[in-house]
Amino acid sequence: MYMASNRGQNVNSSTLHTETSTRSEEYLKWDHRRERIFLELYDQALAMNYYRLKDPSPLGKEFIVDKFNHEFNLDINYKFFREKLDQMKRKYKKYTGLMQNSTGISVDPVTSVISASDSWWKDREVRKNKT
Numbered sequence: 001m002y003m004a005s006n007r008g009q010n011v012n013s014s015t016l017h018t019e020t021s022t023r024s025e026e027y028l029k030w031d032h033r034r035e036r037i038f039l040e041l042y043d044q045a046l047a048m049n050y051y052r053l054k055d056p057s058p059l060g061k062e063f064i065v066d067k068f069n070h071e072f073n074l075d076i077n078y079k080f081f082r083e084k085l086d087q088m089k090r091k092y093k094k095y096t097g098l099m100q101n102s103t104g105i106s107v108d109p110v111t112s113v114i115s116a117s118d119s120w121w122k123d124r125e126v127r128k129n130k131t
Contacts, residue, residue: 028074028076028080030084034068034072035084035088038068038081041063041064041067042056042064042085045057045060045061045063045064046060048060048063061078064078064081065077065078065081098114098124105120
């Protein structure tokens with residue numbers, strides 16, 4: 001039986017990284033339930049150290065990974081959670097910047113859509129262009 005070999009072929013490592021990242025994203029689709037459970041587990045992991053640490057301890061990280069993988073029948077590592085947490089922090093920072101010193105704005109609790117008048121948005125654009 002003849003087996004093909006990749007040896008000697010030029011393999012583009014950035015293509016492999018992209019393909020791996022794409023497969024990982026498809027493997028773990030974040031939805032509201034998964035986000036909520038992740039945040040609950042993260043809070044529990046921080047509570048293990050009486051909230052003295054900014055991030056979970058190694059034992060807390062293991063706790064998050066084990067419980068989440070068990071809940072959703074997955075096999076992922078803590079790196080996925082770190083990336084999600086960083087993404088959520090960036091979104092929160094943008095949100096708080098947008099809402100700073102603002103009145104007359106509403107946020108739909110289901111869709112998270114921000115509603116504001118046209119004049120409010122124009123005011124924000126003017127402020128942004130001044131800085």
